[in-house]
Amino acid sequence: GRTLWCQMFSEPGAGSDVASLQTKAEIDGDEWIVNGQKVWTSGARDADYGMLIARTDWDQPKHRGISFFWFPMRQAGVEVRPLRQATGDARFNEVFITDARVPASNMLGELNRGWWVLQTALMYERAVMGGPIGRRKGQEDSKESLDPESEASAPAPDLSLVDLAQ
Numbered sequence: 001g002r003t004l005w006c007q008m009f010s011e012p013g014a015g016s017d018v019a020s021l022q023t024k025a026e027i028d029g030d031e032w033i034v035n036g037q038k039v040w041t042s043g044a045r046d047a048d049y050g051m052l053i054a055r056t057d058w059d060q061p062k063h064r065g066i067s068f069f070w071f072p073m074r075q076a077g078v079e080v081r082p083l084r085q086a087t088g089d090a091r092f093n094e095v096f097i098t099d100a101r102v103p104a105s106n107m108l109g110e111l112n113r114g115w116w117v118l119q120t121a122l123m124y125e126r127a128v129m130g131g132p133i134g135r136r137k138g139q140e141d142s143k144e145s146l147d148p149e150s151e152a153s154a155p156a157p158d159l160s161l162v163d164l165a166q
Contacts, residue, residue, distance in 0.1 A: 068117040
């Protein structure tokens, strides 16, 4: 089977200042207890996991003290509500998190260094969605690589996230 993911970065009241997030994660043994709210989360209703950023140290400057987690979505304490648009469409969601748990082993990267993991994830997303800008140095354009329907046109991904997870 497939595992579905969503991104849990944006929060109400934060606007474009993602680092001002209020969702918090507090350590409890070998788990983190998470409380907060995310918004504009596409795919949350069907997701098995969310890529979640949460504040883990309030005493750090704004861009520090944030950690990045692979967050299990199908658990008590996670409520997903659709955001209906004027068209009636509901592709986006609000996610309310109340005392939900995430294993400490699901932290990606170092404690309080989630901002840098997030930046890598966003760069990867931009490269994948942005077309052939991510081609490896020295790779020649071929007829297939210029055809947007061809898999050969996909950019070569930066696998930094995979390296961090190992």
